[in-house]
Every structure is written in structure tokens, then in C-alpha cells.
Amino acid sequence: MKTYAYAAMAPERPLAPFSFERRALRGNDVAIEILYCGVCHSDLHTARNDWSWTNYPVVVGHEIVGRVLQVGPDVTRHKVGDHVAVGTMVDSCQHCDQCHKGEEQLCREGNTQTFGGVDRISGEPTMGGYAKHIVVREEFVLRVPEGMDLAKAGPLLCAGATTYSPLRVWNVGPGSRVGVIGMGGLGHMAIKLAVALGASVTVLSRSASKESDATELGADHFLISSDNTAMDKAASSFDLIIDTVPTKHDLTPYLPLLDVDGTLCIVGQIGPLDEINSLPLLLGRRRVAGSAIAGIAQTQEMLDFCARKNVLPEVEMIRIDQINEAYERLERSDVRYRFVIDMATLTEPQTEAA
Ligand code: NAP
Numbered sequence: 001m002k003t004y005a006y007a008a009m010a011p012e013r014p015l016a017p018f019s020f021e022r023r024a025l026r027g028n029d030v031a032i033e034i035l036y037c038g039v040c041h042s043d044l045h046t047a048r049n050d051w052s053w054t055n056y057p058v059v060v061g062h063e064i065v066g067r068v069l070q071v072g073p074d075v076t077r078h079k080v081g082d083h084v085a086v087g088t089m090v091d092s093c094q095h096c097d098q099c100h101k102g103e104e105q106l107c108r109e110g111n112t113q114t115f116g117g118v119d120r121i122s123g124e125p126t127m128g129g130y131a132k133h134i135v136v137r138e139e140f141v142l143r144v145p146e147g148m149d150l151a152k153a154g155p156l157l158c159a160g161a162t163t164y165s166p167l168r169v170w171n172v173g174p175g176s177r178v179g180v181i182g183m184g185g186l187g188h189m190a191i192k193l194a195v196a197l198g199a200s201v202t203v204l205s206r207s208a209s210k211e212s213d214a215t216e217l218g219a220d221h222f223l224i225s226s227d228n229t230a231m232d233k234a235a236s237s238f239d240l241i242i243d244t245v246p247t248k249h250d251l252t253p254y255l256p257l258l259d260v261d262g263t264l265c266i267v268g269q270i271g272p273l274d275e276i277n278s279l280p281l282l283l284g285r286r287r288v289a290g291s292a293i294a295g296i297a298q299t300q301e302m303l304d305f306c307a308r309k310n311v312l313p314e315v316e317m318i319r320i321d322q323i324n325e326a327y328e329r330l331e332r333s334d335v336r337y338r339f340v341i342d343m344a345t346l347t348e349p350q351t352e353a354a
């Protein structure tokens with residue numbers, strides 16, 4: 001199937017119109033017309049080759065919401081016309097212990113990412129959601145709950161899933177004390193989800209200007225991370241801290257904020273962090289952990305939970321031709337709190353990117 005998209009062609013070049021072939025439908029495939037796609041900081045990291053593993057050209061985007069156009073003959077879970085969603089994964093081995101547990105993100109053979117991955121059958125590079133269509137095996141296609149606002153659902157697929165998973169793994173519920181470092185796309189979803197689970201939530205931010213928004217989203221407290229007095233006063237007051245900071249940073253100031261047996265879970269920065277002081281870990285039996293995205297079953301659970309609890313991201317809708325400007329704003333943390341591309345603004349290109 002011929003489709004069109006916006007692609008990154010090189011790290012220093014703006015995204016530009018691009019056409020390519022989606023694979024012909026296999027028996028268990030679903031072809032989706034993409035209606036909306038959220039803009040994750042991982043899209044920007046990939047387009048700019050921040051992680052040194054980008055192969056160009058690449059079409060990024062893994063917060064995909066659309067409508068089923070066509071299904072392969074063996075598909076049982078979805079039918080033409082359904083509203084569906086695709087997140088950060090499009091395949092996994094399906095036979096290891098982790099896949100059997102529904103933790104495909106932890107697949108022993110490595111999951112196949114929605115963009116920047118390699119198709120397990122054809123060997124072709126996978127291309128993401130800044131495109132008109134996508135073809136995905138049915139097991140990796142999520143159901144958008146009936147009545148959910150399609151224009152806002154996209155960011156749940158990555159920002160929502162990535163923050164919901166550690167909240168569930170560490171059993172957050174009424175009485176839990178949760179800290180969230182960084183109030184961006186992931187951070188604002190962590191606040192909303194933790195509040196909906198009944199936790200008391202504190203935002204740890206560099207930006208005083210976000211305090212009133214944090215309160216509106218349901219946070220109980222707001223701490224400026226550079227305010228040492230406030231940080232000292234918050235010592236030993238969290239069970240779980242979710243760290244969404246996208247760049248290399250120092251964890252040491254945050255570790256004393258954990259109570260005994262508390263956990264700081266990194267979901268942001270991938271790669272080296274500043275050296276940490278182990279003393280607060282030893283003295284408080286505190287832990288530093290990490291978490292990546294969520295399995296398919298848990299992602300569906302999160303979507304259904306959000307529908308029940310009326311949890312949706314705060315979004316700023318953009319046209320596809322505003323994507324480069326949106327990236328500049330994302331880099332400056334100037335987004336409240338997730339850009340979503342209205343894919344109706346993506347039209348078939350007249351001229352190709354060279
Ligand atoms: P985002 O919207 O840019 O939000 C990041 C927030 O972190 C900013 O709003 C800002 O909040 C804070 N921040 C930014 N730069 C900082 C710095 N230099 N020092 C301290 N704080 C800083 O990004 P996002 O989409 O939420 O993604 C966050 C990170 O998670 C990215 O690195 C992304 O690749 C990663 N990610 C990981 C997974 C996973 O599976 N683990 C999934 C998706 C994304 P304040 O203004 O409040 O300080």
C-alpha cells in the first residue's frame with residue numbers, strides 16, 4: 001500500500017514530506033488510516049539521532065489513533081471501521097516467557113519498535129505514525145474505548161502507558177506518596193494517572209510557571225527542584241518517584257526524598273547519568289529502577305482505566321507542517337503538555353524530499 005508521511009532525512013534537517021510503501025496485508029494484519037498522532041520526546045531524540053542508532057530516512061510517531069481500513073483473513077480482534085490505536089511496539093517473538101506473560105516490551109528477543117525497528121519477517125525498517133496509514137499485526141493493535149475523544153487519545157499510547165506501568169508495578173493506590181520529576185508529556189500523564197489511582201502526588205519541576213497547572217491536574221504539592229530548603233523539607237516523604245527528565249542529570253538530590261524502601265524509577269533519560277552518591281541508597285534501603293513502556297495487556301488496561309476515570313492528556317493540536325516548530329518548542333519544554341498532529345492536514349505530496 002502506497003502511503004505518504006513526514007520523515008527525518010538526516011539529524012540536522014527538518015522533517016519533510018516523504019512517500020513509501022506499507023507492506024501488503026499478511027493474514028493477521030490490520031491496515032489503519034491514521035487520524036491523529038501524538039508527538040513524543042522520543043520522536044525528537046530519534047529524528048535528531050540523540051541515541052546514535054537512527055537509520056535514515058525514518059518516519060517517527062508512536063502515539064497513533066486511527067480507523068481500521070482493511071483486515072487480513074485471519075484477523076479476529078478488529079473489524080473494518082473500528083477505532084484503534086498503536087503504541088510503541090508492533091511485534092515481538094510471541095513465544096518467550098515475557099511475551100507469554102503479556103510483557104512484550106520485555107521480549108527476550110527484543111520487541112519490534114513502531115519506528116526504527118526491523119520487521120521480523122521482511123527485514124524492512126519499521127516506520128511510525130507521522131503517516132497516512134500503518135499496517136500492524138492484530139495482537140499489537142489496541143481498542144480505543146467507546147466514546148473516548150479520538151483527538152486526545154494518542155498520548156495515552158506512549159506517555160500514558162509508560163507512566164501507568166511503574167505506577168501499577170509499584171502498587172500505587174490510595175495512601176501512596178508519588179513524586180513526578182519533569183512536568184512534560186510523560187510527567188503530566190504520571191500526575192493524572194497517579195491522582196486517578198488515589199495517590200498523593202508531588203511535582204518536582206524546574207519551572208515555577210507550571211505550579212497552577214499542576215494543581216489543576218490534581219497534584220497536592222509542587223516543589224521547585226532548585227529550592228534546597230523545600231527539597232530538604234521533603235526528605236523521606238515518597239514511596240515512588242517517577243523521573244521523566246529527557247537528558248543526562250544528577251539523581252543525587254532526589255534520592256533522600258524517598259522513604260525507606262522507596263524507589264526512584266527512571267523512565268526518561270536513556271544512557272549515562274551523572275555519578276550518584278550511594279549513601280542515601282544504603283542508609284534508606286532505597287532503590288533506583290528503570291521502566292520502559294508497557295505490555296499490550298497493560299496498555300489496554302490503561303486505556304480502559306482512562307475511559308472509566310475520564311483521564312485524558314492536555315493536548316495542543318497542530319498541523320503536520322507545524323512539526324518542526326513543535327520540535328523546537330518541545331526542546332525548550334514549551335508545550336502544555338503534548339502536541340498531537342491532526343493527520344487530516346497531511347496531504348499527498350506533489351514533490352518528494354530529496
Ligand atoms: P517532554 O514533554 O519534553 O518533558 C520532559 C520534561 O522534563 C520537561 O517538560 C521539563 O519539565 C523536564 N526537563 C526537560 N529538560 C530538563 C533538564 N535538562 N533538566 C531537568 N528537567 C528537564 O518529554 P516527554 O515526551 O515527557 O519524554 C521524556 C523522556 O522520556 C524522553 O527522554 C523520552 O525519550 C523518554 N521516554 C521514555 C519512555 C520509556 O519507555 N521509558 C517512553 C517515552 C518517552 P519541567 O519544566 O517541569 O522541569
Ligand code: ZN
Nearest residue numbers: 040042158159
Ligand atoms: Zn514515546
